[in-house]
Amino acid sequence: MIKSSGDLETMRQPIHLLPSPSPVRFVDPEGRPAPLEEHGDYEAPPLALAKQAYRQMVLGRRFDEEATALTRQGRLAVYPSSRGQEACQVGGVLALRPEDWLFPTYRDTMAVITRGVDAVQALGLLRGDWHCGYDPMTTRVAPQCTPLATHAPHAAGLAYGARRRGKDTVAMVFIGDGGTSEGDFHEALNFAAVFAAPVVFVVQNNRYAISVPLARQSAAPALAYKGVGYGVRSEQVDGNDAIAVLAVLADAVAHARSGHGPVLVEAHTYRIEAHTNADDAGRYRDASEVDAWLRRDPVARLEAYLRGADSLTDAEIDDARREAEDFAVRTRERMAAEPVCEPSELFEHVFASPTRQLHTERDRLLGERG
Amino acid sequence: MIKSSGDLETMRQPIHLLPSPSPVRFVDPEGRPAPLEEHGDYEAPPLALAKQAYRQMVLGRRFDEEATALTRQGRLAVYPSSRGQEACQVGGVLALRPEDWLFPTYRDTMAVITRGVDAVQALGLLRGDWHCGYDPMTTRVAPQCTPLATHAPHAAGLAYGARRRGKDTVAMVFIGDGGTSEGDFHEALNFAAVFAAPVVFVVQNNRYAISVPLARQSAAPALAYKGVGYGVRSEQVDGNDAIAVLAVLADAVAHARSGHGPVLVEAHTYRIEAHTNADDAGRYRDASEVDAWLRRDPVARLEAYLRGADSLTDAEIDDARREAEDFAVRTRERMAAEPVCEPSELFEHVFASPTRQLHTERDRLLGERG
Amino acid sequence: MAVSMVQALNAAMRDAMAADESVLVFGEDVGALGGVFRVTDGLTRDFGEDRCFDTPLAESGIVGFALGMAMEGFRPVVEMQFDAFAYPAFEQIASHVAKMRNRTRGSVTVPMVIRIPYGGGIGGVEHHSDSSESHYTHIPGLKVVTPATVADAYSLLREAIDDPDPVVFMEPKKLYWSKAEVTLPVRTERFGQAALRRQGTDLTLLAYGPTVPVALEAAEAAGEAGLDVEVLDLRSLVPLDDETIAASVRRTGRCVVVAEATSYAGAAAEIAARVQQECFYSLDAPVLRVTGAGIPYPPPILEDHYLPGVDRILDAIAQLEWDEPVRL
């Protein structure tokens, strides 16, 4: 890690921009402390934060399971699971302050609820009752974005705008490995760099874009190597190691907040489930690959680590699980109610005030029989 | 320089992909040999090639002057001069074999004529008599591209296609510093890398995109640092040093041709004239800056170098200038003829065979009075 | 044998690939997965990775790369995963694919097919239900076709792949799983020809792609109320079959155009504008349009309020200045 000090000119030297040669790690796959040289000079997060992350990850995992179950009951139109990516989903959000902004994708519902958005509202899009079920302005969570990478320039613009207003807001944007191939990812990194916008780009490299494996997506040594070409400081981290994610993202957010410009962080992780409930992952990958990654499970790993450090009791674990269960049950119950959706809203929110044509059309379409 | 050997896996290590820390140089701005450590391990081009480049650069410069003059006489609609970029324009093309392809921009008419395209045909676009005045398929020069960076994916596709057909064609694509900001540049680099397409991306970094200076375009240490993020081997070169350009591009083309995938080369140069004859560069840059770059003039530099190496006689210089003058005069004369443009062609080349509607429209529009 | 539209499309690519090895299929998830709608199912397995392959996730790159391959003599068939995800390729399509032949006086040609699943009615979340065909029809140099039947899916796609020019091939998602008894290979009407799907004397319904079955259903319903409705399936938006359309409307004297795309400057507007011009003296009523609403495509739960359904078509028919009021 390059500490966020020194003048901007120096910090734009390649050596200050390139990522660590291998992913930063604090905890090995078995939950044991990783050797110091893998820490990349980062500081471990405070224990309290690590424990908070654990609780949220347990909750997030349970929520994710429940959401997948809801698709089977027809309560959700579709659900892209982030099982296996809990450390990224939770670690990312915990690095933010309330006044910061999160720009998630369709995959990041777990992050959205971690941020405090009501679960049922967060599931609005996937339930099909409105495009964005929560209020972005009050939650400071942008709508979950579907067109890949298109939200990245928004994050850059918002971050720059906030800085222009004298705020010290940071914008964190989640992108998939596939999303990095889109032109908008490139343009967003470049704008953020040129305008020194406080954006943290978090690439959750879960090794698949639906069925397309990483090797077909990029020939880069690692996606984090994209940063240097924009003058953007970059890092790669073991995305299944919550401690490492917290450490690296705390540093990245601090770097951005202090006016040193954007940071690109690649979190190496894995999508355990199929792309969505509607996908059939058996068509393009072996179960053995999934099994190997299951053994690097981020929740179990953090649990083992905290236990090993005598920082997590059985009672705390039980408690976390109970809380998660309650949350899941409450979510399921609330999702059982039929969504209420006022068709007239369709015409209300096209413009601040509907045009004459919209009035007419509304009356015609909603007034008609049937 | 990393020699194009070793297995693909090894060559995808960052160390093999990153450019030299400073631009490769063989000749200093005064035309004296540059110290060996600036050669970046490249081999100097054969003397005959250097001398050929000199002749072509003298011719290219004179042609460029003539083209600007033609705008004043109303014979060209507009002309974007490449004065100051002669080493890139000529060096790029001389690195190619006849069976290779060139993908130029509007700025690269000098390269197009160096490639052997008839001068009047090459000026077709800028004269306004047809969008592309020459035949790309026979000249193996793609149409000069205006929408920035959009031709880069074409080059990647063509190069990959040719390889698929068992040919050893290389595609060289010219892009400006501004063009690197477009999403298509990113997507093209990525496609080329993933498909190991034999493309050489030559970024002529002339420090301006119309009026926008490099600092507003990118915060990268150098644009060549973009390559590593795609797994693309990269280099930067003094673009006003023809010897260095020839050396680096010969290597880049060989690398691509031998199946090792694409190469990104940034040539540091300068646009001496305004963006086009219609532009007013006084609005955004100081004459002193231009003066400083005039002192690094690529033609004078190569001339001094070759003379210093006792490889260029006065007679040869005179001869090159005479040839250039003849070329310019012939071009001027031929451009004096009114272009012949058949309006019915407008309707002929929309589809292989015009639709009924096009027939009708043609008859209506071309048959009408006036 | 009952064949689905997805199977017919698959067979069309398969047969084209077998017939001409310069035909390639590529895009996002078209390889091992066989496409999110399984339209390319098995092509990689049967023709190899070289003939059907996945690309990086970048639509502009896909189309631009395909154009480059076309310059090397290939005939690329590229898939855009959903209508709204073709938008990143807009510049490549509008500024290059459509113009390359014209720009080069016929030297560089682009025999490319851009397959775009389009339209709604499948409960898709945002961005998965756009009808973008009208944008392509507004770009000279592109042919734009869309099947409504299983046989047409096969035949039009074969023709698109054979065509020496770029074809935007719009696939109605809603009809992907529709089936028909068809023996493949089958050849139906060529580009530029509309197909008569129901004969009638009182009124002409013009529809294409996903609205053809809706129009037929409306025609049935109107038939029960005593109106004899003709239904034309346009099939090919560019070129458009002006002759058949005009002949029908001149006969019936009344016309309603049905399309899912939002009305403003949609292909339906073009058709209405042409019909009133061509058939002015035969029209007993204005040409009406029944289209998607003038709003962003709604979330699934509300999409019926957007889509042109049977009721809205019947409403439009009822307004067609009948000598005696019709009750539909």
Add this chain to the structure above:
Amino acid sequence: MAVSMVQALNAAMRDAMAADESVLVFGEDVGALGGVFRVTDGLTRDFGEDRCFDTPLAESGIVGFALGMAMEGFRPVVEMQFDAFAYPAFEQIASHVAKMRNRTRGSVTVPMVIRIPYGGGIGGVEHHSDSSESHYTHIPGLKVVTPATVADAYSLLREAIDDPDPVVFMEPKKLYWSKAEVTLPVRTERFGQAALRRQGTDLTLLAYGPTVPVALEAAEAAGEAGLDVEVLDLRSLVPLDDETIAASVRRTGRCVVVAEATSYAGAAAEIAARVQQECFYSLDAPVLRVTGAGIPYPPPILEDHYLPGVDRILDAIAQLEWDEPVRL
């Protein structure tokens, strides 16, 4: 004082920036250079680099970045350098700018102006003369306006900047240097209102942007032949002033729509389709369109064959089923 359209646009931004410091202007070359057409001349000098600034060369990035800034309460006015160079931003415009308010039930609003110089007739090389307005009119959630006069250039742009919603502001390049005696600031008709540019009783010409002066010229010429032609300048394509249009055509009974964009599914098609619907019983002849040809925009030397000129308008008028043949 004689003011050019460029000066009026410049003044509109200037006055809006002075009135509201959340108004920002950015894009390619808008800073020191003042834009390739000098529309932003002096804004950086007078308001500082923070208020008017150059960006990297990436249109999708510009629009997306602007959307993010709008979320922070800014009112971005972005310039696309030429019509065809807005295409890379198509996805951002169609999938986000137009939909953000709707998607978020009015929470996230996008008070953005996208300025696009459009149209031909300036001898521009390829890609510098496209008329892309129809694409934007086909995207619900966007307002689309275009001035034809100097006063409208000022007034519409001020209104666009004040508007709480995204406005695609199409600037007719050909008229940039047209001048008029105008005292700025000036306010003219609001969005959604057409303007009567010439009164007439025999026929209505509908035009917008670059075709308004052409339509007026044609009206003069027709006047000499004894036809009294009304000319409406539409000004605002979305929303469209259906009332004024219909009232005029009902009075005159004849209508020709004149637009530079290629005809297929252009805004002119929409207008023709609406007029025939609204005015069916008043029409003495079909609504005709005089538009750009159905071909890629030609090179400068041939562009007159593409553009709708006076002769073609007169030809169309002559076809309007007059009781006695008119010779124009």
